[in-house]
Amino acid sequence: MSTSRPAAVVVLAAGEGTRMKSATPKVLHDICGRSLVGHVLAAAGELQPERLVVVVGHAREKVTEHLAGVAPEVRTAVQAEQNGTGHAVRMGLEELGGRVEGTVVVVCGDTPLLTGETLRRLSATHSADGNAVTVLTAEVPDATGYGRIVRDDSGAVTAIVEHKDASETQRAIREINSGVFAFDGALLADALKKVRTDNSQGEEYLTDVLGILREAGHRVGASVAGDHREIAGINNRVQLSEARRILNDRLLTAAMLSGVTVIDPATTWVDVTVTFEQDAVVHPGTQLHGATHLGEGCEVGPNSRLTDTLVGAGARVDNTVAVGSEVGPEASVGPYAYLRPGSRLARKAKIGTYVETKNASIGEGTKVPHLSYVGDATIGEFSNIGAASVFVNYDGQDKHHTTVGSHCKTGSDNMFVAPVTIGDGAYTAAGSVITKDVPAGSLAVARGQQRNIEGWVARKRPGSAAAKAAEAAAREPAGEG
Ligand code: UD1
Ligand code: CA
Numbered sequence: 001m002s003t004s005r006p007a008a009v010v011v012l013a014a015g016e017g018t019r020m021k022s023a024t025p026k027v028l029h030d031i032c033g034r035s036l037v038g039h040v041l042a043a044a045g046e047l048q049p050e051r052l053v054v055v056v057g058h059a060r061e062k063v064t065e066h067l068a069g070v071a072p073e074v075r076t077a078v079q080a081e082q083n084g085t086g087h088a089v090r091m092g093l094e095e096l097g098g099r100v101e102g103t104v105v106v107v108c109g110d111t112p113l114l115t116g117e118t119l120r121r122l123s124a125t126h127s128a129d130g131n132a133v134t135v136l137t138a139e140v141p142d143a144t145g146y147g148r149i150v151r152d153d154s155g156a157v158t159a160i161v162e163h164k165d166a167s168e169t170q171r172a173i174r175e176i177n178s179g180v181f182a183f184d185g186a187l188l189a190d191a192l193k194k195v196r197t198d199n200s201q202g203e204e205y206l207t208d209v210l211g212i213l214r215e216a217g218h219r220v221g222a223s224v225a226g227d228h229r230e231i232a233g234i235n236n237r238v239q240l241s242e243a244r245r246i247l248n249d250r251l252l253t254a255a256m257l258s259g260v261t262v263i264d265p266a267t268t269w270v271d272v273t274v275t276f277e278q279d280a281v282v283h284p285g286t287q288l289h290g291a292t293h294l295g296e297g298c299e300v301g302p303n304s305r306l307t308d309t310l311v312g313a314g315a316r317v318d319n320t321v322a323v324g325s326e327v328g329p330e331a332s333v334g335p336y337a338y339l340r341p342g343s344r345l346a347r348k349a350k351i352g353t354y355v356e357t358k359n360a361s362i363g364e365g366t367k368v369p370h371l372s373y374v375g376d377a378t379i380g381e382f383s384n385i386g387a388a389s390v391f392v393n394y395d396g397q398d399k400h401h402t403t404v405g406s407h408c409k410t411g412s413d414n415m416f417v418a419p420v421t422i423g424d425g426a427y428t429a430a431g432s433v434i435t436k437d438v439p440a441g442s443l444a445v446a447r448g449q450q451r452n453i454e455g456w457v458a459r460k461r462p463g464s465a466a467a468k469a470a471e472a473a474a475r476e477p478a479g480e481g
Helices: 036-045 060-070 085-095 116-129 185-194 208-215 237-257 456-460 465-475
Strands: 008-013 051-056 075-078 103-108 133-139 148-151 157-161 175-184 220-224 287-289 305-307 320-323 337-339 343-345 350-353 355-362 367-370 373-379 390-392 402-404 415-417 420-422
Touching (some): 008 085, 036 051, 036 060, 036 103, 036 116, 051 060, 051 085, 075 085, 103 116, 103 185, 116 175, 116 220, 157 208, 185 208, 208 220, 337 350, 350 355, 355 367, 456 465
Parallel strands (some): 008 051, 008 103, 051 075, 133 220, 287 305, 305 320, 320 337, 355 373, 373 390, 373 402, 390 415, 402 420
Antiparallel strands (some): 103 175, 133 175, 148 175
8 A cells, every 4th residue: 555654743741641640741651562653653664654742731741751762752742731632733733834735633642542554544535535634444343432523425434422421312422533534734724723712621622623624615524443442532540441451452462473373362462572483482471571572482481570681592481570781592480580680691501499580690501490590691512500509699798790600510509609710610619608709610618617516416416306216216226217
């Protein structure tokens, strides 16, 4: 479908959104890793407009700051008082010099499910039919609150009547105004000057522009959205959760059709920015956020939350929380592991049960299988870190680094007091507190010598169960169980 680029897109986001009952402005609420207005901007961006302006009003400092972060190319126009959608568009056009030649598309900032494809179709109909205005409409099961599309006997759109201003007959109409329009920019600017405020809300209605243009003899058209759910505006947290569900389903459907197995879409949540390769498997209760990428044939979950984490081909990540980490191909993580930012596992590395890592490089084939903390560390290839070891990286003031070489075997219950280096092929004894560097190939033993005080129980705990057990053991001939 070839469409000309619109001269401008105006996004209306000045309203207060009182029904969200939130300290966060409505359009900044998040679904699937993107703000509501961010979703609208992404869809609008697909039209490749020459200019994009967001009309801000309520909580405009927060909204403007957010926009500067996520879409620095976007301009903002301030609508100090919310005098209606027509007034808002007027403020938007003023930011663009008052009058724009070419097509101007208007969308609302609270319709995150709107797709670029629907906008392209609207824009294409608008151009092909040579309309002065084309409104995006939809048939909805319940039209309460929406502006109704009034058509004449020939089916031509004649007006949009707001719910509050509609007659009983008009209220029975189920085709509604989505709030999305394509306009001829010059005609829009002229018509907005004629919009009055003699309606039930005392506002300048953008919808009146349609009737004004039609009465002036201009072509007015409509494009009907295929799926009415796409144009749903978010007004409260129930609708927010419904929209999130729909968007999440869309993302998972696309993933599944591209060859990803999602065992339970109902309990799997993904952000729009997550990417997958073929034959990745996602188990129930898994949340994938940010720039997370699942490589070919890897398996993630159940019950895992991955943020900005790369999972290599064939890797296994089970019951894990990971943030800003890299899991190499065929590596294994969990169950019950926590990879904090800067954790990097090479091929076939293993981070096992109840292990936490942070800013740590784990070399190929190296294993940290049980109950350990590895912070600020570099571990070479094919080493094994004994159970219940701690990389003591913090002296209460500064963080220090530990380096463990390749083919090392460190004993269980070791403390590596950083900064410290264990050379290649070195061993450390169980229970050691390693405070000094260990040369390659050495065995380090850093623990108190064991001392057995014989007969202590019989003397100090006479008559106790322990004493009786010891007595019985003494009677048994050695070597028998
Ligand atoms: C509007 C339409 C209605 C349509 C519905 C679709 C008008 C008069 N009515 O009604 O026909 O069915 O959207 O959801 O246009 N906004 C501003 N400044 C304002 C007023 C609104 O920026 O002064 C923004 C809001 O932030 C919101 C959008 O415009 O993003 C729509 O405003 P809202 O008050 O929700 O309009 P509705 O009454 O729902
Ligand atoms: Ca609304």
